[in-house]
Amino acid sequence: MSAQTEKVWLITGANSGIGRALAHYALSQGDKVIATVRSLSKFPESLKKAGGQPLILDLSASDADIRKAGEEALKIYGQVDVLVNNAGWGVVVPVEELDMDEVRASFQTLVFGPVALTQALLPHFRERRTGQILNVSSNGGFAGYGGWGAYSAAKAALDLFSDCLSHEVAPFNIRVLILMPGYFSTNFFQYAASVDKHKDSTVYTEPSQGFRTLEEIPKSHVAAGQIGDVEKLAARVYEVVHGTGMAKGLVEGQGGKRDWLRVPLGSDVGERMLGRIQTLKENAEVFEPIWRSTDVEPERLKYFPRG
Structure with a gap:
């Protein structure tokens, strides 16, 4: 993938936060951007200019309507080079107190909608034998927190869709990445808090259980002096897409590996990721006698000629 090639980006949820910052940065570097919004009134004037x-x-529409929007995107410039599935919102409630309709609605926006939109663009990418799909996940999509079960589960589902898709489209030179932002000062927490009907659980009242997590997480980051900068995130993501700057050498074909599909963004998520990997390693090692004990003995393998 040439670092000098102008690209066309399709970015969902570009009216604010990470989506808007990424759209602005890509435009500032000479790329073209198609920015999705739920209504024209939500399209930022700054992006228009x-x-x-x-x-x-x-993304809460029918699969057919979502796919139609993908087809309409292809008509604007005749191509799309980079799809960024970014739009989303969070249900942050203890599992016992979840409203199942809210869970289904969040999975629609965070999983089913992005999958349907990706399906609409895959034939185009395959035909051109090029394209990049960037699915925006989260710190919580890799390691869970109390109160974040529905949101984290949806992000983890999208992560595994991404992982499997990466294998499927490798022969077509289509790249799949999982963007993993940590804590950034966007309107995510404010919006999530505005729709949170369970701020004061009378059962799950410990911090480890996620009690008032939407208030406490920002406070903890202020106290720790660690807050992500969306403009810096946008620059790093642009570099990862183009294989330039700090991402030079990390792109497949430049020495990078297809298996490097997770892109941590923020010191908090990188450190959390490394800690989680260590825990998983310890988990596998301590249970090794058990998982090795469940295999069929070599002398009995002849009884399973078809597996």
Whole structure:
């Protein structure tokens, strides 16, 4: 993938936060951006002035409508090079107190909608034998926190879709990445808090259980002096897509590996990821006698000629 090639980005949820920052940065570097919003009134004036093109997309719509929006995106510039599945919102409630309709709605936006949109663009990517799919996950998609079960489970589901998809599309030179932002000062927490009906659980009242987590997480990051900068995130993601700057050499074909599909963004998520990996390693090692004991004995393998 040439670092000098102008690319067309399709970014969902580009009206604010990470999506808007990424759209602005890509435009500032000479790329083209199609930015999805649920209504034209939500399309930022700053993106309009910078040359961004709006596209109406509601990820809670039917699969057919979502795929139609993907087809409409292809008509704007005749191609899409980078799909960023970024739009999302969070249900942050202890599992016992979850409203199952809210869980289904969040999975629609965070999993089913992005999968349907990706399906719409895959034939285009395959035909051109190029394309990048960037699925925005989360710190919580890799390691769980009390209160974040529904949100984290949805992000983990999208992660595994991404992992499997990466294997499927490798022969077509299509790249799949999982972007893993940690804590950034966007409106995510404010919006999640505005729809949170369970702020004061009378059962799950310990911090480890996620009690008032939407208030406490920002406070903890202020206390620790660690807050992500969305403009820096946008620059790093652009570099990962183009194989330039700090990402030079990390792209497949430049010395990078396809298996390096997770892109941690933020000191908090990188450190959490390393800690989780260590815990998983210890978990596998301590249970090794058990998992090795469940295999069929070599002398009995002849009884399983077809597996």
